Amino acid sequence: MTAIKHALQRDIFTPNDERLLSIVNVCKAGKKKRNCFLCATVTTERPVQVRVVKVKKSDKGDFYKRQMAWELRDLAEVDAKDASKENPEFDLHFEKVYRWVASSTAEKNSFISCIWKLNQRYLRKKVEFVNVSSQLLEESVPSGESQSVAGGDEDALDDYQELNAREEQDIEGMMEVCEYAISNAEAFAEKLSRELQVLDGANIHSIMASEKQVNILMQLLDEALSEVDTIEGKMSSYEEMLQSVKEQMDQISQSNRLIQISNTNNSKLLDEIQFLVNYMDLSKGHIRALQEGDLSSSKGIEACINASEALLQCMNVALRPGHEKLMAVKQQQHLFTELRDTFARRLTNHLNNVFVHQGHDQSSMLSQHMAELTLPKHNPLHRDLLRYAKLMEWLKNTQREKYEGLSRTYVDYMTRLYEREIKDFFEVAKIKMAGTAKDGKGNKFGLHGSSGKLTGSTSSLNKLAVQGSSSRRSQSSSLLDMGNMSASDLDVADRTKFDKIFEQVLSELEPLCLAEQDFISKFFKLQQHPTLVQGEVEESDGGQPPPGEYRHFIQSTEKDMVRLMMNKVFQSIETELNSLIALGDKIDSFNSLYMLVKMSHHVWTAENVDPASYLSTTLGNVLVTVKRNFDKCISGQIRQMEEVKISKKSKVGILPFVAGFEEFAELAETIFRNAERRGDLDKAYVKLIRAVFMNVEKVANESQKTPRDVVMMENFHHIFSTLSHLKISCLETERREAKHKYTDHLRSYVINSLGQPLEKLNHFFEGVEARVAQGVREDEVSYQLAFNKQELRKVIKEYPGKEVKKGLDNLYKKVDKHLCEEESLLQVVWHSMQDEFIGQYKHFEGLIGRCYPGSEITMEFTIGDMLEYFSSIAQSH
Structure with missing residues (x-):
């Protein structure tokens, strides 16, 4: 196991700046035994990260490879299965539960003990250990290979402290002075010990020699303390003086603040008065225009427009909170309402009169358009009324009911006027049409x-x-x-x-x-x-329609x-x-x-x-x-x-x-x-x-x-x-x-008509073709009684050139009776018949040549005769 540990440390963990602390040979529970290793590692860089790494051999078996790793902070629970009996099975609960079977109980215990130590040292969130002996968690693992891996290295890691840069420079300087510092470390250590003893003695002698200076220093400190007490007394008197000044300044500040508040209030009051005077005051000229302005002249209409716009601005001014409670404001609003209503009545009555007056003038022009197919033009009426467009807009914004009444009046009047004009106009159009x-x-x-x-x-x-x-x-x-x-x-x-x-x-x-x-x-x-x-009101400032019935x-x-x-x-x-x-x-x-x-x-x-x-x-x-x-x-x-x-x-x-x-x-x-x-x-x-x-x-x-x-x-x-x-x-x-x-029908007509001039000859050769179709050889047709040479000569003699021409002449007359003059198709049909007749003639000659070979039987007329017959017949008619 030691050799495996060193191999894993060298090949897998050292390149990743990790140290292997414990290892256990395991396989998955309940499956085919495919051994792998679970390794507990820590990083060599700080902050230290603790991981559980799964390592397995490659398929070829010549090297190890890192398969999976879990952070120890993600470990929720370690389940050893049984705390009283030896059992190689244990579970590790990460994001899911991993069930393992160790190769031995000792390896399992050593690995769990290492996990417990790492948890206690590095993690704030403690892992829950289930079915694990308390002795295993409190005491170190028994001596052996696993002990050295799990405990020794970790303790060494705890005792080790890295040298800073200055300490490294001092040690390098001492080692350069002593030539044998590297070759004889014990002699170098003894030399350092002797020098340390010498330095300690020198420090003691230095301390003993400075006792007098220490006494002088203590005396100076006592004198400094007495001076501090004096300064504190003066500072207390100064503080009392400043407190008196502070009280006086507070009184002055309070007085100034009251004066400033008074000035601010006066300024705001002046602003409010100026606001009301500027935005809620209507000039006498505007009032006179609204009450008495001439609505029939251009100058009077312009004055009324300006006055109505000024009135609308005064009525729509956004009053500040509390203004509506002022008596002067209420009086002005009442005045504005009366002026609005008065002017609205005057404007409505005047426009009604204008509609009627313009209507009479327009009706008088209808007689001028009665005899002509034209409609009267209403441009003069429109031009006169458009002078009141801005006043109509004012009426729409202020008196919607009167505005809608005027629109209905205009529509009713124009409906009657246009109905008369359009009716008369269409009557003239119908008469002309x-x-x-x-x-x-x-x-x-x-x-x-x-x-x-x-x-x-x-x-x-x-x-x-x-x-x-x-x-x-x-x-x-x-x-x-x-x-x-x-x-x-x-x-x-x-x-x-x-x-x-x-x-x-x-x-x-x-x-x-x-x-x-x-x-x-x-x-x-x-x-x-x-x-x-x-009756509706405008939308609120937030862009939403007002609530309730106005919505x-x-x-x-x-x-x-x-x-x-x-x-x-x-x-x-x-x-x-x-x-x-x-x-x-x-x-x-x-x-x-x-x-x-x-x-x-x-x-x-x-x-x-x-x-x-x-x-x-x-x-x-x-x-x-x-x-x-x-x-x-x-x-x-x-x-x-x-x-x-x-x-x-x-x-x-x-x-x-x-x-x-x-x-x-x-x-x-x-x-x-x-x-x-x-x-x-x-x-x-x-x-x-x-x-x-x-x-x-x-x-x-x-x-x-x-x-x-x-x-x-x-x-x-x-x-x-x-x-x-x-x-x-x-x-x-x-x-x-x-x-x-x-x-198609031209050809059909030509074919059906051509059979009549040579009817018997057509019937004869149809019979010949029928015998051939029944299987009679062409050169044996002449041996048929009804189609022998004598019968053929008899039929041919019935159609001399004179008779053929006569038949064609009758055919031409018949075709002429069938065809109409407007299409002029007679010559086209006659020429097609000529081509068809020549084709039949050649067909008959071919049958005679094949079915009556050597008989020297020929028609009574030639193709040249036929062309002459067709030509002469066409010219004669």
């Missing part, structure tokens, strides 16, 4: 617009189709309204006039509302911060109050706008396009100025109605497409709603150019074009006179041309689809 629906004879059309259903006769439908296809109208022409009115009934000029009227209405309303809202905000001093309701705060802002006043004043605008919009929609449902664009632009403009303004909110509500009418217009067009009826006796041609969609798109693109609501038009386009596609197929399936392929080909060609011309980006997919449908 209804005038756009008159015909050349001056008679009004029925106000059904394009909302009428397509229930006209077959001739009317044909007429519409011919008009829409033969003479394509520009944007200056009207839309095909697809109703009871003809296409010329509604002219683009009328719609342009309607657009100008609607724009004029919005342009007149916008500055009117903005000017009135700005005036109300300035005149009534309504900003966007929260306010107190009538109720209004929830709305003054901006909401402005909006409420505007809603009352202009309560008829939204109704009149909706009525005007309904009239425009009744005249022509396509007017909703103009209204949607104009209304959207004005809403966007109003929101940029003030998103929460009355104008923005009202126009936004009306915009919802306009958008609803626009959607209804689109739905009406789709419904009319679904209800269209086609004559059974005439060819179809370009369907009315196909031509109508073209003109709708041309007009819409003109209206919605650079518009904010372009997205709404794109959605409408998609709905309309899908309805057009669906109903074209529906009409094509129901058509009896015109082949289905012709109806599909012509109408989808027209749709493709329209979309290619307009270049509507959101309909690019539909444009490609229309082209695909057009080409």
